[in-house]
Amino acid sequence: MKLSRRDFFGAAGVGAAGVVALGAGGLAVGRAATTDEGTTTADAVEFHGDHQAGVVTPAQDRLHFVAFDVITDDRDQLVRLLQAWTDAARRMTRGQDAGPVGAVAGNEYAPPDDTGEAMGLPPAGLTLTIGFGPTLFRTADGTDRFGIADRQPAELVELPAFAGDELRPEISGGDLCIQACADDPQVAVHAVRNLARIGQGLVGVRWSQLGFGRTSSTSSDQTTPRNLFGFKDGTDNLKAQQPATLDRFVWVSGTGSWMDGGSYLVSRRIRMLVEVWDRQNLRDQQQTIGRTKGSGAPLGRTAEFDPVDFTAQVDGEPAVPPTSHVFLAHPTNSGTAILRRGYSFVDGSDGLGRLDAGLFFLCYQSDPATGFVQVQRNLRTDKLNEYVQHTSSAVFACPPGVTDEDDWWGSGLFG
Amino acid sequence: MRARRTTLVAAGAAALALLAACGGGTSAGSGDTEASDDITVAATDTTCDVSTGDLDAGTHQFTVTNSGSSVTEFYVYAEGDRIMGEVENIAPGVARSLVVELPAGDYQTACKPGMVGDGIRNALTVTGESQQLSDDEQLQAAVTDYTRYVGSQVTALQEQTQAFVDAVKAGDVAQAQALYPVARTYYERIEPVAESFGDLDPKIDARENDVEEGDTWTGFHVLERDLWSTGDLSQSGPVADQLMTDVDDLATQVQTLDLQPLALANGALELLDEIAASKVTGEEERYSHTDLWDFQANLDGSQAAVTSLRPAIAAADPDLATALDSAFAATQAELAQFAAGDGFVLYTALTPEQVQGLSDSLNALAAQVSQVPAAIAG
Incomplete structure (x- = not known):
């Protein structure tokens, strides 16, 4: 019996001829938002630059954050993954499919190189920002898996324990992270899912977090959003319009290392005990935060962006109580500044009839020790602590931006 | 058990004559050529003694005797652990035979006492005419x-x-x-x-x-x-x-x-x-x-x-x-x-x-x- 390859597959009831035709084509039909390499549509954020996008980029509405453990111990495999991820990220931020073939245009016997759920969706302001955790440089037992231990920045160390921490190790830390922000949640999830798919076998998802609403503005063009306590959050955040301040507090510079132009990211999943909060009277809520709930004005002032006056008195008491969150966290009293980029989350319920809700806090700084750590230590007496629990913590070194089509995430570290 | 798929087989077709021939734990590599020899394999819980490590290309019979205390299996592997022939479920005290056609090449034999793991391996070299299969013949x-x-x-x-x-x-x-x-x-x-x-x-x-x-x-x-x-x-x-x-x-x-x-x-x-x-x-x-x-x-x-x-x-x-x-x-x-x-x-x-x-x-x-x-x- 003479059996041709075509007979084999034809007999199975599938069109063998189609494979050849489609396999040769390779035209991405999935997402028509962009056509030529390098062009972007109106709501695409440029992927290339001196700094990574997703830091001072005006905070998008939605977040999918993921931390990975690197499974492989092979440096070359890790480098190839970072290069493949960069290609996919470059494409997806332009509104294209994750791979060059696309969700539906490939060999029908191969798994598609894009998962497809973003077909027909615009770029939606997608930014993808990568970070490297301390354990990428040295595992918990001190192993230098990838020959980069001597390149671990002194600033990149595990955060100290803080009073009141209720951290769960399984949703903390990670060798790598990707922050995906977009104005459409499906675009953000699609990006993370495809990067995880590309990394199968080399990395495993350690934990991931969805955020449904931004809680900070990172541009003076944006209105200040409210967090789940109902208060405006991020009024006095660092803004893209303050380049000198950003250079001082956010971007790493002058180290002569691969981190120049990068930034350090701290993530904290902060559970809010919203049911407890919601029982507090309005006056107590405002005294706890240090701002009015309506306009967001500092207590003792009248408008949101009025400078906080820590000397103002009302009935012989400080207008902004010294135990209030604004008093303790404000740059004036913490002596430092961080760029906040957090998102609200509700992860279902906690089994006790309460929402598992809160703030997935993200902040960028040029050094965690003089950034988040300094701020958080100043919050020891914060009245807000009664209503929050930190359940996850991580720190990552986010390298500088990918400069052009030939550059890739981590080229400075691994190159 | 899972939701059923139909990908593995195309439904209803003629029986393969080959399959009918491989009942009783004896299996054949291909064709129905008579084996010209009988290679003995003495299997225990820790050993797998094959009477020869060199064969001429052709059809061979292996007779595996299990004198160990665990159920064992016997395999002939080509490169990449491609199974050329196997005999399953050889209980202690039982002998079973396997007929397998081996073109020239490097193989390994393996006994798997307890049926798990890589097994106890031995090299098996087959010399003679090697055949080049076409793509379709390979499939x-x-x-x-x-x-x-x-x-x-x-x-x-x-x-x-x-x-x-x-x-x-x-x-x-x-x-x-x-x-x-x-x-x-x-x-x-x-x-x-x-x-x-x-x-x-x-x-x-x-x-x-x-x-x-x-x-x-x-x-x-x-x-x-x-x-x-x-x-x-x-x-x-x-x-x-x-x-x-x-x-x-x-x-x-x-x-x-x-x-x-x-x-x-x-x-x-x-x-x-x-x-x-x-x-x-x-x-x-x-x-x-x-x-x-x-x-x-x-x-x-x-x-x-x-x-x-x-x-x-x-x-x-x-x-x-x-x-x-x-x-x-x-x-x-x-x-x-x-x-x-x-x-x-x-x-x-x-x-x-x-x-x-x-x-x-x-x-x-x-x-x-x-x-x-x-x-x-x-």
Whole structure:
């Protein structure tokens, strides 16, 4: 019996001829938002630059954050993954499919190189920002898996324990992270899912977090959003319009290392005990935060962006109580500044009839020790602590931006 | 048991004459050439003495005598652990023979006392005329190899299920518990094949929550519950009899198996998906917790299908062929950490980190196996 390859597959009831035709084509039909390499549509954020996008980029509405453990111990495999991820990220931020073939245009016997759920969706302001955790440089037992231990920045160390921490190790830390922000949640999830798919076998998802609403503005063009306590959050955040301040507090510079132009990211999943909060009277809520709930004005002032006056008195008491969150966290009293980029989350319920809700806090700084750590230590007496629990913590070194089509995430570290 | 797919076989076609010839635990490589010799294999729990390591190309008979205390298996492997021939379920004190056609090349023989792990290996060099197969001949050979593999598994499944059923009906809880994961091994290795035959998979392998209200729950997992949860076998006889009937029915239906090369590739991935869906999570064996036996069996079956295709894969994409070799080896090594005695530790003994390690290596393997269909169809 003479059996041709075509007979084999034809007999199975599938069109063998189609494979050849489609396999040769390779035209991405999935997402028509962009056509030529390098062009972007109106709501695409440029992927290339001196700094990574997703830091001072005006905070998008939605977040999918993921931390990975690197499974492989092979440096070359890790480098190839970072290069493949960069290609996919470059494409997806332009509104294209994750791979060059696309969700539906490939060999029908191969798994598609894009998962497809973003077909027909615009770029939606997608930014993808990568970070490297301390354990990428040295595992918990001190192993230098990838020959980069001597390149671990002194600033990149595990955060100290803080009073009141209720951290769960399984949703903390990670060798790598990707922050995906977009104005459409499906675009953000699609990006993370495809990067995880590309990394199968080399990395495993350690934990991931969805955020449904931004809680900070990172541009003076944006209105200040409210967090789940109902208060405006991020009024006095660092803004893209303050380049000198950003250079001082956010971007790493002058180290002569691969981190120049990068930034350090701290993530904290902060559970809010919203049911407890919601029982507090309005006056107590405002005294706890240090701002009015309506306009967001500092207590003792009248408008949101009025400078906080820590000397103002009302009935012989400080207008902004010294135990209030604004008093303790404000740059004036913490002596430092961080760029906040957090998102609200509700992860279902906690089994006790309460929402598992809160703030997935993200902040960028040029050094965690003089950034988040300094701020958080100043919050020891914060009245807000009664209503929050930190359940996850991580720190990552986010390298500088990918400069052009030939550059890739981590080229400075691994190159 | 899972939602049924029809990818592994094209339905209803003529029986392959080959398969009919491989009952009774004796299998043939291809063709019906008489073997000209009889190579003896003396197997114990720790040794595997093959009477020669050099052969001329052609058809050979191996006679394997098990003088150990564990059930053993004997394999002849080509490069990449492609199975050229195997004989299953060789009980202590029993001799079985295998007829296999071997073209010139480098092979390995292996005894697998306890049926797990890499086995005790010996090199086997075959000299003479080597044949260059065309692409289509390679694919045809893959189907032939794998069909023979399915036949030998089904025969062993019938034998081991009979022993298990006998123990259940005798009320021997300890013996039945010992035989349960062994009998299931032969089922789990070829589960996608069983799934292609109508209702047989649900009848043999349904879990309690797979059964719709009003339907009768039958098969292995009913007996699993009786053995581990209640320990009461007084009502188990009819279920055991039905299981044997269904397994025999499967063996009959397998004789009409008409596989396509692409179905081998898809079946290999399905078996890994089975592990990911219910074994690595400990959901399959909720009473006995013998999930790692099933994990090994699914892995064996997946590897058997992929290695049948290995020459075709290597011709199309040599890097993929070697990546598959190392990914199967890595997953096997991950699983081998949990071997205990003739089997494995119970799923409940694993730490979350150990489960994570198994899941990670399985994901890495599945990512490679998912590339196979396009490679052979390309």
